[in-house]
Amino acid sequence: MKISTCSALIVLAMMLVGVAGATIITDYDRKANFSNYKTYSWESVETANAMWDQRVKDAIDSELAAKGLKEVESGGDLVVHAFGITRLGQDVHVNASGWGGGFGPWGGWGGGPAFGDATATKSTYAIGTLIIEISDPNSKRMVWWGLSDQSLPTKSDKAIKNLDKDLAKMFKKFPPGSDGK
Numbered sequence: 212m213k214i215s216t217c218s219a220l221i222v223l224a225m226m227l228v229g230v231a232g233a234t235i236i237t238d239y240d241r242k243a244n245f246s247n248y249k250t251y252s253w254e255s256v257e258t259a260n261a262m263w264d265q266r267v268k269d270a271i272d273s274e275l276a277a278k279g280l281k282e283v284e285s286g287g288d289l290v291v292h293a294f295g296i297t298r299l300g301q302d303v304h305v306n307a308s309g310w311g312g313g314f315g316p317w318g319g320w321g322g323g324p325a326f327g328d329a330t331a332t333k334s335t336y337a338i339g340t341l342i343i344e345i346s347d348p349n350s351k352r353m354v355w356w357g358l359s360d361q362s363l364p365t366k367s368d369k370a371i372k373n374l375d376k377d378l379a380k381m382f383k384k385f386p387p388g389s390d391g392k
Contacts, residue, residue: 233361233373235380243347243354245386251280251345252287258295258341267293270374271343274382289354292344300338300362306330337363341374343381357381 239245256264271293272282280289307329338360345355359377364370 233359233377233380235357235359235377237355237357237381237384239356239387240352240354243352243387245354245388248288248347248354248386249279249281250283250287251275251289251291252283252285254290254292254346256293258293259297263295266371266374267295267341270378273375274378274385278382278385288347290346290348292346294342296340296342297363298338298340299335302334304332304334339363341377355385355387 253268256268258264258267271291275282275291339362340358340360343355343357344353346353359381361373361377364373
């Protein structure tokens with residue numbers, strides 16, 4: 212596919228804005244008293260497959276244990292639900308060549324338009340979103356929520372490392388108020 216040099220540069224700039232690590236978002240109920248919560252129970256873990264269900268559960272268990280919460284089979288002070296979604300994304304890769312541009316009415320120093328062309332190719336990749344909801348079963352209210360969204364690597368070991376890293380970021384300020392704020 213051929214596109215103009217100007218269009219290629221616009222597409223390239225848009226792609227660079229989108230290149231980043233995982234998006235991590237958290238929120239919590241400002242009225243919840245997190246010092247009252249000592250235990251948690253699992254409601255469910257739903258991902259694309261059973262291996263990832265267990266990996267997600269183990270990683271969240273590790274983060275919650277590090278925060279002083281103890282897992283109990285049922286009747287916890289908190290209830291945890293996690294689900295993962297995988298969808299496809301696409302990137303456009305542009306190779307541009309040519310010459311021209313600069314000052315003057317047509318973009319060149321001595322006048323005249325810029326010349327060149329660009330070739331664009333598409334690539335498809337997987338994007339994973341993990342959402343964690345933590346609720347107070349007594350008030351029946353969600354008290355904490357976290358989301359991680361990023362491109363998924365093709366190698367399982369790298370995906371597991373990303374999961375651990377993303378959950379560490381997600382739970383960094385959990386429970387709310389534990390960071391002095």
